[in-house]
Amino acid sequence: MKIIKHSIKRLLFFYHSLSILKKFLLAPLFGIIFVFPFYVFIFLNTSNMKLNMNYINSELLPLYEISCDNVLLLEKIVNDINSAVSAKEPEWINYSDKNADKIRENLKNNRSKKYNKDIKETTEAFNEYYKTVGDVSKKIIENDYRYYNIDSDTKILVNNYNKVDTLLKNLKSKTKKDIENNINSLSDNTRFILLNGNLVFFIWFLVSIVIILLVYKDIEHKIKRIVNDSKDIARGDVDFEKRLCIVSYDELGQIIKSINIFINKLHKSHKELSRAKEKLDSLYIIDRLTNVYNRIKIDEIIDAELKKQKRYDFVFSVILIDIDYFKQINDTYGHLVGDVVLKEFASVLKNNIRDVDFLGRWGGEEFIILCIQTDQNGALALAEHLKVKIEEFDFTKVGNKTASFGVATCTQNDNAKSIVENADKALYMAKNGGRNMVVSYN
């Protein structure tokens, strides 16, 4: 059972690997395989017929001819000797010798092994008859139809004649029957071959049609599958998870394989590109040094929030922050230390703002915080909190530092430029007011 299953699997695999042309060629091939034994059988039949023909021509017909000849010759002999006896001419009896020899020769020339026995029997009977007829006829002539044993002699003669006559006529009818039978069987054979030839053709035709239909259905099904799969892939968003189903290992399978490999490559490349895009995006909007948003992003957010404010009447605030006496750090400790301080400053801010706030680097030592859905009080509170945190922090090498905060809240009349300007004015006031303080624009 297992072996059968295994062989079937192998056969199916072999079938699926055939090229499409070869698949269609299977039809006449199978036709031939089914029909081949019939052809062998028919061929054997025709050889048989040929043998039959030979037999008839070389053996039977000649035999029939000589047996007809013999029957006539016997009749001739009988008539001749009869006349000889009636006319009392013993010499005439010898004239029949020629015919008798002809009969014997005819029988000897038989070429058919099948009739050897009959021929032998006939020859013996004829020889006996011919001897008897010669002797008895001469006796009758000499004794003028009257002698003592005439009854027994003529009885023997009658028997012998009947025997030979029957044998010769049997030979004739037997060969005739034989010929008839052979010719009938020839005609039967021909009819058989014709009928079966038609049957053979019909079977071949049917088998071919069936196999072509099967192969066609198979290929149709496969192509449908490919069509559906490809429609699936083409539909909707780009989804690199989908592939075409491998339907076979022929030309269609080759196409599918190539397409799938191509999708694989695309997928890989797409992944790389996506990563690169992400990286680029982030590079684009993130300040490299401090790792917070840069101006480009902050501008974007401000625009978005303004739109929201106009439409939904949301409120948002802006806090501008400037590190106090930053130039001194650069001059005193160098730019490298200054960069470190900036980084740390940014991280302190980052750690202390809320999730909804956006922190960005606005300038060299300026930072900006966008407070979404926050009013003035909220922003002020946040700024105060941040101010304290900055005061408390111990910066690398430079120790404690402070910052000035300018807060502005967006109103109906503000645009992108004005809101930041307001925050900037507030910051200016904070700077002028002595630094390390929070001023709100009013």
Next chain:
Amino acid sequence: MKIIVLLLIIINFLNAQIVVVTNKNSHFKEIPKDIIQYIYLAKTNNIDDIKVVPILSSDEKLHNEFCDKVLCKSPSQYNSYWIRLVFTGRKPIAKRYDFNDVVKKLNELNTIAYINKEDIKEEWKIIYEDN
């Protein structure tokens, strides 16, 4: 004188009359001429479904007369006829018997023979008389 000669001739003729006889106890009575012919020419074997055996006489004069008068054939015609039967494989030629053997043969029932009328015996009956 003439009358005596005439009478003698008539008597001669009377004496030469042929009859066909059979045993008194045979199962048939008179048979017509053509049936006799059939039997002696082997055209039939039976009279009224009884098998009949014809006997031939070796007396040449009697036989020839019988052929002539009863069978209506000349002797050579009779011989040719029978030879033909032999050569065509139908019947053998029958033996001919002298008078004593004929007498013996007639003891068997249903055998017929031809004789001169004067030779007729008690045990036989005439079944055909030639007129």
